[in-house]
Amino acid sequence: MIGLIQKVLVDLIRRHGGDDAVQAICRRADVPPERAFRIDTDYADTECLRLIEATGEYFGLDEKALYRLYADQFIKETKALFPMFYQMSPSAREFLKRQPRVHDTLASSLRSAPGRDRVRDKFNVEEVGDTLRVTYRSPNRLCGLYEALFERLLDEYGETGSIEVTSCQKRGDPLCTFCLRVESSGE
Numbered sequence: 001m002i003g004l005i006q007k008v009l010v011d012l013i014r015r016h017g018g019d020d021a022v023q024a025i026c027r028r029a030d031v032p033p034e035r036a037f038r039i040d041t042d043y044a045d046t047e048c049l050r051l052i053e054a055t056g057e058y059f060g061l062d063e064k065a066l067y068r069l070y071a072d073q074f075i076k077e078t079k080a081l082f083p084m085f086y087q088m089s090p091s092a093r094e095f096l097k098r099q100p101r102v103h104d105t106l107a108s109s110l111r112s113a114p115g116r117d118r119v120r121d122k123f124n125v126e127e128v129g130d131t132l133r134v135t136y137r138s139p140n141r142l143c144g145l146y147e148a149l150f151e152r153l154l155d156e157y158g159e160t161g162s163i164e165v166t167s168c169q170k171r172g173d174p175l176c177t178f179c180l181r182v183e184s185s186g187e
């Protein structure tokens, strides 16, 4: 997993629990607490999943509550780090259409071609009438994170919308499918 995901998580942990929390969670997840995650470097997925789980346990948050907090931190940090991704998209719908390309852009800094392909193959977005049909296939099964980021992105744009999950890897389907509807403020 590209280190942006872990960097945002460590920032969130530090903000809510200080360095003591970072130390305790990293110890629990078997991750060196002094590591500064780089946003242009790939780290083991299993390590990232352990960090997420240990964070939930430490703060006593279920998955939904943790992802909600994470999504807030993620949108704030990515807006500060990559303002152009937001400026390029005048609406949440435009952003959601572009999201796989945003991921590809971040992956282009990785040195290994398999690493870049791995990122590119996770998401696909198609317009079907006025809905967006997103497919997501990843051994990380972070569909709960997708939903939280979708909701937080709507808030960021001051828009409303809905997400319907029509297939899910956690229910045994080969991939997750999200049908997104977004109503822009002007519509």
Ligand code: HEM
Residues within 6 Å of the ligand: 001, 002, 004, 005, 078, 079, 082, 085, 099, 102, 103, 106, 107, 118, 119, 122, 137, 138, 139, 140, 141, 142, 143, 145, 146, 147, 149, 150, 153
């Ligand atoms: C500027 C905004 C964004 C940036 C810079 C960004 C960047 C990234 C990066 C670098 C990863 C790690 C990819 C990997 O190693 O495979 C990632 C993962 C992910 N992102 Fe984004 N992202 C953005 C917005 C979004 C949005 C809006 C959504 C959903 C609506 C989203 C959903 C996800 C999910 C679900 C993953 C986990 C994928 C997995 O490993 O299974 N991202 N993102």
